[in-house]
Amino acid sequence: MTTYLYLYSHGEVSLAASQPVLLYIVVAVILIFPFDIFFLSSRFFFLRTLWRIAFPLQPITFPDFFVADILTSMAKVFSDLERSVCRMVNRQVATIAWLEADSVCGSHSIAIPIVLVLPYLWRLLQCLRQYKDTKEKTCLFNALKYSTAFPVIFLSALKYHVIPEQWTSLYRPLWLLSSVVNSLYSFYWDITRDWDLSGFSRIFKFNKPSVVSNMFYGQQWIYFWAIGSNFILRCSWTYKLSAHLRHNYLTVFTMTLLEMFRRFQWVFFRVENEWNKMTRSGIQLTEISSEDEKLLSSNIHDV
Template sequence: IAKDSIEKMDTTLRGSFFYEAFLYYNPLVMVAMMVWLWGVNLWAFLHYRVNYSKIFDLDQNHLTHKHIWKVAILYIGLPLVLILPFDVLYRSSRFFFLGTLLRLSLPLQPITFADFFVADVLTSMSKVLSDIERSLCRMYHRQVCRAAFEAEELCGSHSIWIPCILALPYLFRFAQCLRQYTDTKERSCLFNALKYSTAFPVVFLSALKYHVLPEYWEGVYRPLWLLSSVVNSFYSFYWDISRDWDFSLFSGISRTKNLGLRAHLVYNPRWVYYWAIGSNLLLRCAWTYKLSAHLRHNYLTVFTFSGLEMLRRFQWIFFRVENEHNRMLLRTSSSPETEMGLLATDDEEHVV
């Protein structure tokens, strides 16, 4: 019946119907996708014996990848389970996540790995957060399934809330870097803060298209937007490779036999690291698309680019946690076997 009704719609009405469906369901699909991918990350860490439970400073009652996938199924239909106060459905893990969200929004204490890790993941979900704001705005103002021009007046591309929500995760991460500098006095924290600040021009210059005359946009602001996009994409790519993953690609010297990489590699085969570098560059450039309000009218394209960003972040997680795992081993002067000695592999034990 639904298929027959859609086919009978004229082209304009059908496009509006799919846009409405996309606006309300896309955020939930993207969140569920990220949770599923996180479950795959956990499975891979267990398989390659990466002790991420210690990296994230978790206790022994945290979730395995199987439990994460169970929660992912639940999140599709019940997103409010996160705030359920009863001691069911992994309450300790849910509250740990909510506590992390609170700390990253108010960095009043020293930043942990889990704090900035979650904030980094949220930067990849900024478009999802923006879509949630738009859908809530439409529902609040009773603009659901109204004519496009009616909804645009209150909750459309002219809304100042869109760039504000897009920029919010980067503001969180920027504040965390400044807090880290206050605690450690390491200059690299300032350079990291500078990296996140380069996202702000991309977001707000794009939003200016709806608030300036077309000739000003084409002659002044669009070139500035393109320049800021290039700076942000390549700066972020450089930081991913050199700092987050600790590869020697940009160091000018080969520190190991693993050309452009690092001495200790957890995953195999080796070519996956080079694939990650190349694909990360391409997806970093594509990432600019989802931050740009003036490029978001084709919902299928936006959905595709949002999904690609989820996959880029999913890939980034493997090598970021691997790098932290190597650092932890170096600090404790332990072998991988010693670090993982307490990890269980059967389904009955909570291992990671």
């Protein structure tokens, strides 16, 4: 950015316009760099996970849906990425066209809702794949949760393709309704499924919490804070999915920043919940093994 501003302020417009292009190329090269530097194993694991997310043709693992869930918080980032690439391709970088509501890369572009919906589509396909493998109906309800984001995105995009009266009388109320459904459903799923706080049982009685859990947030007020803040931020995050509300860039930046906080909070509790499941599973296996050992000893003694 410093190079861009310096070159642009000194009249080197073409060189300034090359800076974003070079930045995108450098990031891509670093990701696929085949030599054992820049954390080769982590880079390739990340790329392999992205491939599995985009093409969920194999059984879904924890990293697959974990990263895919995080990508849903980056829908706005994907939208901005599409717009940036569009402007680079059409040579609208470092020119007055960047500030104009042009007809190529403007908010009305059909590519914007398509890019916004991609992370939710990937997560939906993962849920369907999980249902195919496990036959658990919970996977279908989870798929339904991600499908509720589709109306929010596409109804918002309709504002640029219908007359104002039609938007105000029909599509705007439908957009508001779909936003409420998406926010409430997502909030319910976070609390009852992803965090396993159904009935607030974990607030009033910890079920064998781990040492790390107690160390970081083993107090009851943390759970109240997590539930309340998650509800507020889930509702405000709909702002990001709606292209027709994204003209106030400061507000959009604030919403995106808050979503980063909400997602980090979600990750913390989601990993703890998964760890507790694994721990409980290990305890149950140990107890079963102990019972089998006692039964075997008794049988030997009888013989």
